[in-house]
Amino acid sequence: MPRSLIVHENFLSRVKARDLPAGAPPTPGLAPHEMVALFRSQCLSRALDRTSRAMQKAGQGFYTIGSSGHEGMAAVAHALRPSDMAFLHYRDAAFQIARAAQLGQSIARDMLLSFASSSEDPISGGRHKVLGSKALAIPPQTSTIASHLPKAVGAAYSLGLARRRPPEHRSLPVDALVMASFGDASANHSTAQGAFNTAGWTAFQSVPLPLLFVCEDNGIGISTKTPRGWIEASFRARPGLRYFRADGLDITETYAVAAEAADYVRSRRKPAFLHLRTVRLYGHAGADLPTTYLSREEVEAEEANDPLLHSVRLMADAGALTPDEALAIYLETQERVDRVAAEAVTRPRLKTAADVMASLIPPPRPCAPTNGPSSGARAAAFGADLKAMAEPQPMSRLINWALTDLMLAHPEIVLMGEDVGRKGGVYGVTQKLQTRFGCDRVIDTLLDEQSILGLGIGMAHNGFLPIPEIQFLAYLHNAEDQIRGEAATLPFFSNGQYTNPMVLRIAGLGYQKGFGGHFHNDNSIAVLRDIPGLILACPSDGAEAAMMLRECVRLAREEQRLVVFLEPIALYPMRDLTEEKDGGWMRTYPDRSRRIPFGEIGCHGEGQDLAIVTFGNGMYLSQQANFTLRENGVAARILDLRWLAPLPLEAMLEATRDCRAVLVVDECRRSAGGPAEALMTALAEAGRTRIARVTAEDSFIATGPAYAATLPSAAGIAEAALALVRT
Ligand SMILES: Cc1ncc(C[n+]2csc(CCOP(=O)(O)OP(=O)(O)O)c2C)c(N)n1
Numbered sequence: 240m241p242r243s244l245i246v247h248e249n250f251l252s253r254v255k256a257r258d259l260p261a262g263a264p265p266t267p268g269l270a271p272h273e274m275v276a277l278f279r280s281q282c283l284s285r286a287l288d289r290t291s292r293a294m295q296k297a298g299q300g301f302y303t304i305g306s307s308g309h310e311g312m313a314a315v316a317h318a319l320r321p322s323d324m325a326f327l328h329y330r331d332a333a334f335q336i337a338r339a340a341q342l343g344q345s346i347a348r349d350m351l352l353s354f355a356s357s358s359e360d361p362i363s364g365g366r367h368k369v370l371g372s373k374a375l376a377i378p379p380q381t382s383t384i385a386s387h388l389p390k391a392v393g394a395a396y397s398l399g400l401a402r403r404r405p406p407e408h409r410s411l412p413v414d415a416l417v418m419a420s421f422g423d424a425s426a427n428h429s430t431a432q433g434a435f436n437t438a439g440w441t442a443f444q445s446v447p448l449p450l451l452f453v454c455e456d457n458g459i460g461i462s463t464k465t466p467r468g469w470i471e472a473s474f475r476a477r478p479g480l481r482y483f484r485a486d487g488l489d490i491t492e493t494y495a496v497a498a499e500a501a502d503y504v505r506s507r508r509k510p511a512f513l514h515l516r517t518v519r520l521y522g523h524a525g526a527d528l529p530t531t532y533l534s535r536e537e538v539e540a541e542e543a544n545d546p547l548l549h550s551v552r553l554m555a556d557a558g559a560l561t562p563d564e565a566l567a568i569y570l571e572t573q574e575r576v577d578r579v580a581a582e583a584v585t586r587p588r589l590k591t592a593a594d595v596m597a598s599l600i601p602p603p604r605p606c607a608p609t610n611g612p613s614s615g616a617r618a619a620a621f622g623a624d625l626k627a628m629a630e631p632q633p634m635s636r637l638i639n640w641a642l643t644d645l646m647l648a649h650p651e652i653v654l655m656g657e658d659v660g661r662k663g664g665v666y667g668v669t670q671k672l673q674t675r676f677g678c679d680r681v682i683d684t685l686l687d688e689q690s691i692l693g694l695g696i697g698m699a700h701n702g703f704l705p706i707p708e709i710q711f712l713a714y715l716h717n718a719e720d721q722i723r724g725e726a727a728t729l730p731f732f733s734n735g736q737y738t739n740p741m742v743l744r745i746a747g748l749g750y751q752k753g754f755g756g757h758f759h760n761d762n763s764i765a766v767l768r769d770i771p772g773l774i775l776a777c778p779s780d781g782a783e784a785a786m787m788l789r790e791c792v793r794l795a796r797e798e799q800r801l802v803v804f805l806e807p808i809a810l811y812p813m814r815d816l817t818e819e820k821d822g823g824w825m826r827t828y829p830d831r832s833r834r835i836p837f838g839e840i841g842c843h844g845e846g847q848d849l850a851i852v853t854f855g856n857g858m859y860l861s862q863q864a865n866f867t868l869r870e871n872g873v874a875a876r877i878l879d880l881r882w883l884a885p886l887p888l889e890a891m892l893e894a895t896r897d898c899r900a901v902l903v904v905d906e907c908r909r910s911a912g913g914p915a916e917a918l919m920t921a922l923a924e925a926g927r928t929r930i931a932r933v934t935a936e937d938s939f940i941a942t943g944p945a946y947a948a949t950l951p952s953a954a955g956i957a958e959a960a961l962a963l964v965r966t
């Protein structure tokens with residue numbers, strides 16, 4: 240017999256026999272009608288679990304991870320306000336149901352539509368069985384363990400800043416708190432540990448962070464037990480994080496302790512950790528049989544502690560409801576859910592690729608028009624730099640000025656990253672910005688890339704426009720799930736209702752002379768190119784960088800896009816093109832009104848013998864190679880792709896149509912997801928035959944004299960170009 244049926248039969252027979260589990264008397268705090276309301280939420284959660292399994296069996300439901308045993312979360316919801324943003328553990332159906340009840344809504348049908356993957360599912364539009372609701376301030380979660388915790392820290396941080404500087408698209412009330420729940424095994428994940436540490440680190444400095452962590456401790460993660468006492472031992476005394484503990488099987492105690500914790504978090508504006516004991520009924524998920532790794536006695540002991548049975552006892556003790564009345568609610572809830580489910584499975588489902596992909600790209604949002612800063616505000620911010628604007632400058636300086644103008648124009652922009660503030664960045668790109676805009680808007684974060692990205696995502700949830708920085712591309716990789724798994728999927732799984740627009744600046748790519756080796760010269764962008772919906776921009780000179788950055792901010796601010804702005808480190812200080820002091824790679828600051836539209840490529844020259852298609856450092860090297868080509872009578876044009884994801888393939892084909900040959904120059908690795916692969920494919924598919932490519936080797940980058948040995952060179956480009964035109 241399936242465990243779900245055993246638990247159900249147990250409930251019926253034990254309630255009928257008044258054989259209820261022992262426990263403490265009700266903790267005062269909940270009125271009788273509140274207890275009954277919470278019990279109703281618990282019953283609905285339980286019924287939905289059972290129905291989801293039945294739906295799956297009938298081929299009408301597709302995902303059955305359940306909440307049975309965790310229904311005490313209804314009492315946590317009751318202790319919070321429905322506007323407190325909640326990033327939920329996947330077992331928190333009871334929380335969502337109880338929150339809906341706070342607003343007088345029933346959410347059963349919505350959730351059944353989600354189980355049925357119906358396109359009418361209000362949260363994901365049929366893309367996943369997720370908890371979530373825009374009206375209930377519950378963003379949908381991916382199933383990646385703990386990955387929602389860094390952004391919960393970010394959202395909580397945003398509350399303090401929003402008090403001082405409310406952004407135009409603010410979504411959270413001034414006195415809100417943020418809640419994030421997770422399992423006991425998840426608490427060990429490095430992502431979770433990073434979030435606890437960041438919360439503690441922040442609170443330790445008395446920076447406001449109204450964040451309630453809720454650990455639902457059922458003692459196990461799939462089949463691996465959490466050592467007894469581990470959660471309490473590790474969280475009882477963490478700096479900056481107040482520990483609370485409650486028995487999640489008892490709704491009255493859970494409510495009382497959660498209310499106390501919420502009050503602490505809200506009034507002190509400090510983070511707390513609520514440790515809630517729960518049980519896990521039915522095993523981990525649909526196909527999991529707990530008896531294959533736990534003894535029958537262990538499984539039965541958990542089942543004997545069914546929280547619904549505890550609620551029946553507590554309500555009887557409090558005189559709120561008799562066991563027979565409780566039983567009637569349980570049965571009638573199940574009947575109602577079955578009835579609604581029978582209708583939900585008849586609703587339409589997603590069918591085509593276009594249906595599925597409709598929410599990959601978030602909808603635009605209206606933004607208040609801005610005329611930009613007054614000349615007085617600019618003069619005050621730029622100071623002596625204003626004069627220097629008439630002179631050609633290297634890229635790092637022009638990016639700094641573009642950031643300054645953007646921050647003057649858009650008060651909701653906030654920068655965050657390691658060393659971006661006081662030091663002004665490793666390469667000085669963010670120099671003076673903290674002096675210009677204050678510590679609130681240029682945040683020196685702690686050293687944790689997941690926390691930096693989580694801060695950005697969380698702040699975007701509350702209407703800020705984050706511009707986080709990752710110090711070097713190689714260090715994106717230990718945090719990339721925050722972009723790949725979280726930021727990029729949010730519009731998709733919320734049917735465009737939740738977004739986290741941002742412009743993520745990353746210093747990257749190779750060619751730094753005498754510095755770094757691989758970890759400071761990472762030339763792989765494969766992990767950014769394959770993320771649906773993400774825009775990847777890469778400028779090649781300072782003026783382009785300024786104009787592209789403006790477009791990136793517009794894309795994030797107005798179109799809610801997730802944008803990565805990849806800054807070629809080696810070109811930051813570049814002044815000369817071919818000879819010392821020729822100043823050939825410096826540019827003057829383009830007027831504030833000038834932007835380069837998304838998808839527009841750059842075209843240098845009109846030669847028809849050859850088109851060189853490239854980007855970033857490849858632009859610089861190809862311009863050098865062009866001198867050799869001209870000497871050899873080859874008329875070339877050089878195309879700057881600028882946008883590496885999605886690649887502007889149509890524009891590239893159009894711009895090379897009248898050229899006799901096309902050479903792709905790609906500083907990424909030859910067979911590792913660099914743009915050249917897609918470009919060569921597009922050219923071949925378009926019937927172009929005289930095509931070739933120059934790429935980096937499939938290698939990491941060395942330090943010292945061989946720093947560029949594995950990368951395309953100007954000489955190599957010229958050689959490949961001449962070979963191609965002479966074929
Ligand atoms: C990063 C990541 N690794 C592995 C998994 C697979 N997985 C899903 S749930 C789970 C166990 C989680 O246990 P716990 O946090 O205690 O939550 P519970 O299911 O017990 O409520 C694992 C390993 C995952 N979803 N994400």
Ligand SMILES: [Mg+2]
Pocket residue numbers: 422423424455456457458459460461
């Ligand atoms: Mg667990």
